[in-house]
Amino acid sequence: MNKIPILNPVLTIAWLYPELMSTYGDRGNILVLKKIAEDNNINVEVLRINQTSDNQILKKADLIFMGGAQDIQQEIVNKDLLSNKGKTLVEKIESETPGLYVCGAYQFLGKYYKDAYGTTINGLGVFDMHTVSYKEKPRLIGNIVVKSKDSNELFVGFENHGGRTFLTDTSQAFAKVVKGYGNNGEDLTEGISYKNSIGTYLHGPILPSNLTLAKKLLELSIYKKYDKKIELNFEDKYSHIAKKEILKRLNVGD
Amino acid sequence: MRHAILLGKVILKLSKKLKLGSGSTWPGHLALKADKNLIRKIISRNPHLKVVLIAGTNGKTTTTKALKTVLEENSMQVTTNESGANLLNGLATLISKNVNMKGKFPSQALIFECDENTLPKVLLEIPNPSCIILLNLFRDQLDRYGEVNTIAENWKKALSSLDDRTSVIANADDPLIAYIAMGLKNRIFFSVPKELKTSRSLSHAVDSTTCPVCRSGLDYLNVSYSHLGNYICPNCSFKNPKSEARTIETKLSGLYNQYNLNAVFESAKKVFGIDDKKIVESLQSMEPAFGRQEVMDIDGKKVMLLLSKNPTGLNESLKVAIENKSPTLLIVLNDRIPDGRDISWIWDVDFENLRHKRIKIYVSGDRAFDLANRLAFANISCEVLADYKQAFEDAINKTLPQKMLLVLPTYSAMLEIRKLISGKSIL
Numbered sequence: 001m002n003k004i005p006i007l008n009p010v011l012t013i014a015w016l017y018p019e020l021m022s023t024y025g026d027r028g029n030i031l032v033l034k035k036i037a038e039d040n041n042i043n044v045e046v047l048r049i050n051q052t053s054d055n056q057i058l059k060k061a062d063l064i065f066m067g068g069a070q071d072i073q074q075e076i077v078n079k080d081l082l083s084n085k086g087k088t089l090v091e092k093i094e095s096e097t098p099g100l101y102v103c104g105a106y107q108f109l110g111k112y113y114k115d116a117y118g119t120t121i122n123g124l125g126v127f128d129m130h131t132v133s134y135k136e137k138p139r140l141i142g143n144i145v146v147k148s149k150d151s152n153e154l155f156v157g158f159e160n161h162g163g164r165t166f167l168t169d170t171s172q173a174f175a176k177v178v179k180g181y182g183n184n185g186e187d188l189t190e191g192i193s194y195k196n197s198i199g200t201y202l203h204g205p206i207l208p209s210n211l212t213l214a215k216k217l218l219e220l221s222i223y224k225k226y227d228k229k230i231e232l233n234f235e236d237k238y239s240h241i242a243k244k245e246i247l248k249r250l251n252v253g254d
Numbered sequence: 255m256r257h258a259i260l261l262g263k264v265i266l267k268l269s270k271k272l273k274l275g276s277g278s279t280w281p282g283h284l285a286l287k288a289d290k291n292l293i294r295k296i297i298s299r300n301p302h303l304k305v306v307l308i309a310g311t312n313g314k315t316t317t318t319k320a321l322k323t324v325l326e327e328n329s330m331q332v333t334t335n336e337s338g339a340n341l342l343n344g345l346a347t348l349i350s351k352n353v354n355m356k357g358k359f360p361s362q363a364l365i366f367e368c369d370e371n372t373l374p375k376v377l378l379e380i381p382n383p384s385c386i387i388l389l390n391l392f393r394d395q396l397d398r399y400g401e402v403n404t405i406a407e408n409w410k411k412a413l414s415s416l417d418d419r420t421s422v423i424a425n426a427d428d429p430l431i432a433y434i435a436m437g438l439k440n441r442i443f444f445s446v447p448k449e450l451k452t453s454r455s456l457s458h459a460v461d462s463t464t465c466p467v468c469r470s471g472l473d474y475l476n477v478s479y480s481h482l483g484n485y486i487c488p489n490c491s492f493k494n495p496k497s498e499a500r501t502i503e504t505k506l507s508g509l510y511n512q513y514n515l516n517a518v519f520e521s522a523k524k525v526f527g528i529d530d531k532k533i534v535e536s537l538q539s540m541e542p543a544f545g546r547q548e549v550m551d552i553d554g555k556k557v558m559l560l561l562s563k564n565p566t567g568l569n570e571s572l573k574v575a576i577e578n579k580s581p582t583l584l585i586v587l588n589d590r591i592p593d594g595r596d597i598s599w600i601w602d603v604d605f606e607n608l609r610h611k612r613i614k615i616y617v618s619g620d621r622a623f624d625l626a627n628r629l630a631f632a633n634i635s636c637e638v639l640a641d642y643k644q645a646f647e648d649a650i651n652k653t654l655p656q657k658m659l660l661v662l663p664t665y666s667a668m669l670e671i672r673k674l675i676s677g678k679s680i681l
Binding site for chain 1: 464471602
């Protein structure tokens with residue numbers, strides 16, 4: 001077991017709207033974060049935060065995760081975020097709390113979302129981007145491979161989104177599209193990387209398929225909380241093989 | 255119309271003769287090209303034909319087979335789409351195959367198991383069928399079907415033009431289904447007896463736990479499985495409508511089948527006028543539909559096939575496995591078009607329930623390693639053999655005599671495995 005130079009480290013992971021924003025196997029991300037942390041002797045507390053949770057609870061989070069939703073659920077969440085928890089969430093992101101925001105969550109952190117009928121829904125505006133859904137354009141669905149901008153590592157996942165996201169500054173992209181569509185199917189950008197937060201369209205879910213990303217988020221959280229740089233270990237049995245298999249099928253070399 | 259029927263029949267014969275494969279969709283596809291109103295015309299020529307449409311995410315095939323069994327046991331001639339060709343072209347094939355050249359149906363009942371997205375299209379062709387059975391709506395293949403709420407909205411719109419000639423038999427315990435059917439003129443709600451709803455908490459893979467009327471969170475008093483149970487909205491008091499429910503003993507296990515059988519009971523009774531006792535007796539003779547709890551004998555060992563194609567289906571199959579005495583389990587995950595290409599859903603399945611159970615687990619299929627990865631994060635060990643033939647052979651060899659091998663495949667994997675077992679193709 002790996003030794004971490006911190007006495008009884010504890011990480012508090014906030015899982016935003018686990019019932020409502022949990023459409024694409026999002027739970028997998030939490031399971032992976034928890035197991036990797038625990039195998040490294042880090043105690044994990046998962047806070048399940050929903051629309052009835054107290055607004056203050058989010059302040060405790062060392063790491064934040066929020067997933068995608070179906071339309072009706074998304075509406076309920078939007079309401080709660082705009083009127084209650086949004087301000088705290090923005091503060092957390094701005095103060096560099098690491099976080100992962102997938103699909104619907106990612107879109108909602110942008111400036112606005114214009115739906116297929118032309119109605120504009122305001123987002124929290126912490127990410128410098130906007131999303132548009134066009135009536136005549138199909139959803140972007142399929143396996144996706146992207147190349148990390150920090151490490152050149154390939155990440156794999158599955159995307160399924162009607163909205164096209166446009167970054168104001170494309171250099172903020174989280175990754176470059178190798179196979180699939182990414183933010184909008186045009187400019188080869190995928191997701192956004194802002195401070196210690198990642199917004200992305202990759203589900204699959206993303207962390208079980210890309211364990212280094214899970215480790216990176218945990219390491220950042222420990223650094224932020226304890227001011228100590230650590231390297232986590234994890235004995236992976238199958239994730240890397242699964243990734244290799246899908247890359248092979250999609251004709252992408254690792 | 256005649257040339258369209260003829261075309262359908264000829265193509266059907268040809269595709270059988272040349273073994274072209276899916277002879278259950280192509281003939282109808284071409285017949286509809288020749289006459290796009292073929293279905294409508296045939297239906298109007300057969301005013302005495304009772305049409306039953308069966309829709310829902312899980313249980314369509316079993317429900318179709320059960321209703322067919324009951325009607326046949328009670329001396330009716332029935333036509334169904336048994337091979338699961340459940341799009342409009344499947345319906346057209348079924349029709350061209352069975353009618354004579356004058357467009358007359360020999361049978362008294364036509365039972366059509368209907369794809370979720372196809373139900374509204376079928377209702378445009380057959381505006382007032384005798385009966386529509388609405389089983390449930392679970393999250394399934396989001397890349398193909400879209401979101402559950404979208405399907406529900408489309409259904410509600412399509413059903414709103416029905417008149418009281420159509421009996422809608424709807425699941426009272428599924429909030430979305432209940433909501434869809436509540437406003438209809440001729441509706442009958444079914445459920446299962448309360449004592450079978452033993453769970454107190456919802457599983458992770460639930461969808462419809464928001465009130466369809468006011469969008470507040472629903473409170474569940476008890477749960478059968480997934481989001482089915484007794485619910486009430488704390489805000490607007492939306493709750494289960496009054497329903498008919500009984501326990502029906504058959505060869506089919508699983509609580510989900512009690513729902514299917516109750517739906518069949520109401521349909522046979524209210525739409526076909528068969529009496530209670532006769533319905534129950536006929537159901538006892540029913541054998542499982544292919545791949546749905548179908549049991550086969552291989553070298554003195556029993557193999558049960560349990561199609562498991564979405565989180566709720568797989569969760570229920572795992573319950574069957576856990577109740578079985580130390581079985582071997584083979585889970586086969588494919589990501590082809592009929593399976594849905596997105597496999598994220600395996601993370602919504604409660605594999606954790608398999609912990610500390612004496613079950614030897616094999617995984618296989620196109621995405622075997624992703625499945626093994628899921629199990630590893632649930633602290634469950636398994637053997638991975640991507641080649642399903644090898645996996646099946648190893649699994650059957652490891653199964654002790656008198657024990658059972660349970661195979662849990664996605665749709666395309668089910669067809670492959672069954673072909674392997676029976677040595678011949680079904681479709």
